[in-house]
Amino acid sequence: MNHNTNEEKTENPTEHRIKKFRKKGKTRYSRELNSLLILLVGFISLWWHKDFILSYFMKIMFNSFSFNRNIIINNDSVLLEIFIFFKAMLFIFFPFLMALLFIIIIPPILLSGIALNFKSLEFNFTKLNPFHGLKRIFSFEIIIEFFKIALKLFIVISISFWYLYYSFSEILALIHENFISSLFHGFNIIVNCCFFIILGLVPVVVFDVILQQIKYFKKLKMTYQEIKDEFREKEGNPSIKSRIRQEMKAIIRRRMISDIPKADVIITNPIHYSIALQYDEKKMNAPKVIAKGIGEMAIRIQKLALKHDISMISAPSLARSLYRYSEIGQYIPGPLYKAVAEVLAWVWKVRKWKKKGGIFPEKPKNIIVPSELTVIGEHKNND
Structure with missing residues (x-):
């Protein structure tokens, strides 16, 4: 220089x-x-x-x-x-x-x-x-x-x-x-x-x-x-720090994509947001977010869900709240337990339907998200 x-x-x-x-x-x-x-x-x-x-x-x-x-x-x-x-x-x-x-x-x-x-x-x-x-x-x-x-x-x-x-x-x-x-x-x-x-x-x-x-x-x-x-x-070269952040995001994205087949359900918005949840009642205290994305990443998550026969449900308010207030690899926020429980109950009914047949379970409607976690508006691109 x-x-x-x-x-x-x-x-x-x-x-x-x-x-x-x-x-x-x-x-x-x-x-x-x-x-x-x-x-x-x-x-x-x-x-x-x-x-x-x-x-x-x-x-x-x-x-x-x-x-x-x-x-x-x-x-x-x-x-x-x-x-x-x-x-x-x-x-x-x-x-x-x-x-x-x-x-x-x-x-x-x-x-x-x-x-x-x-x-x-x-x-x-x-x-x-x-x-x-x-x-x-x-x-x-x-x-x-x-x-x-x-x-x-x-x-x-x-x-x-x-x-x-x-x-x-x-x-x-x-x-x-x-x-x-x-x-x-x-x-x-x-x-x-x-x-x-x-x-x-x-x-x-x-x-x-x-x-x-x-x-x-x-x-x-x-x-x-x-x-x-x-x-x-002292702070580090901004261009190098930006490149490191990009590399870290790429690593997280690759790991996230590889974890999608483990998901129990994909909650969508229906297009702009996609959040993949996993829950094992024997090993986990609460449902865990294993992948999330908006825009192109959301669509990619949905395609992988179709490929691996993972249940998907459209719940716009819940999808926006989960995207904003939860982190990948972490449990969902406590106030969202009730809303996510309704979704997981529907997922278990779908699994039972796949084994025994019969009438396809009706998807839950009017899933209520607490007002303090309500997010207004939609994003078009990933962060």
Whole structure:
């Protein structure tokens, strides 16, 4: 099928298209937003646990500067002290690391519905093509990413230099304070610097979030032809479905014709409708429709009935109701039991007449069909 590749994507995406994008790992996820959340959570975690971190850090420093002759003599003691030091550092920063791990994993899933995409792990020779790599390097998206990185670096360096220059006299004054006071004072200077850096990065993050939203919805947009192709893929090709229906009807028709010799009676209209009924009182709970047809099929059913000496009776209202409200291979509707019973009673009388002779049984007249199942009008052709 030839598609117009220049056709503009003006149609809103379907649910199927959105789910397909998510399966491929294409989402509106903003890495800059996640980076900002990591910095923000790290900053809040450090500020929240600052007293605990600083007090434990001072304890480590006091222990480290105390002289112990056994540590120098015994090599095992040196390794033990190093192990204790790293264990203490891990203990200090454990809440901080857990908070960072949480913010790295959870927000991307909640904010953009990221799913695991194993297709990207598949080996593909086209990825090894250097020309494709060069094309990606000089693409518009890479230029935008480079611009964002350069802008973030400029903001971080500018704010850091500005704040350190502003606090330079305060930093120099730390040497005149005692150890504990200078440690807490220096920590506050670092925290304040981090806070201003995070504030400076907010505009970059807002710009990236808006950009990712625009790119995501632009990729999701569909052409009219793509919507038609998706509908065809989802629902099936109409021509193929029509052909399948025709084949199924042909199969049902062949099976129906082969079952007509089993019928006990053919109810007609007298020409346009023909319904073949079968009833075995030992095996069936009610009469069953084994064939039905209108137009040419109705005439064919009647010819087969004559060929196999099957009784036929004209009952227009009953024939129309049976055709409309019953299915081949199914029992007749309950409200029609009484009307069909009159017909079957006549059929059994005919069978008895064929064996014993005598006067031919009179056909039932004025067969009453319930008003809710009455069908007005006649069809000229099969469905």
